[in-house]
Amino acid sequence: DAGVIQSPRHEVTEMGQEVTLRCKPISGHNSLFWYRQTMMRGLELLIYFNNNVPIDDSGMPEDRFSAKMPNASFSTLKIQPSEPRDSAVYFCASSFRAGGQNIQYFGAGTRLSVL
């Protein structure tokens, strides 16, 4: 398996523009997570899905952020409108949720710069 695939790897945009980050989880995994990493706050959970259903979105900072998972093999995180303080690395992770270890596998991340 190719692992968790995120695109784009880098995104530079201007304040006010819409940004869409994409994630393809590992085939067979039924949980998907979106995290954001900054120097100040470290890695923080934004939202996660189980079986394509959002379970906890309490980490989504504002209404400007939205996430969807239309099927088991694809998810998007959208920021509209984007602001400079949204600049961070956004990671997607997936896991197989069942009894047991439930290890999360991370993608390489999308580095977002909002000018």
Place this chain on the structure above:
Amino acid sequence: KQEVTQIPAALSVPEGENLVLNCSFTDSAIYNLQWFRQDPGKGLTSLLLIQSSQREQTSGRLNASLDKSSGRSTLYIAASQPGDSATYLCAVRPNQAGTALIFGKGTTLSVSS
């Protein structure tokens, strides 16, 4: 609210040294604890996972211990190598139902040759 702290924030050692990275968490009611490695510009790679009922896990030169009652975990790296240079992150999973992880800010390790 669960908080995870890692000390030190950065560590520099010469090649061959044995070293210990520390992780502490405020709420001992955890399901498991995971150690990750992050290389610059890359994602996270899981190194070791310890269930709440376990005391330690080993993988090669790495050994992770868990003392749930005191809210502490350590990652022991034996005979460090320059290739071990990376940021090491500790994360706890609060419970089985809530599968999201809560991360520490990491320890950045530099091993010089």
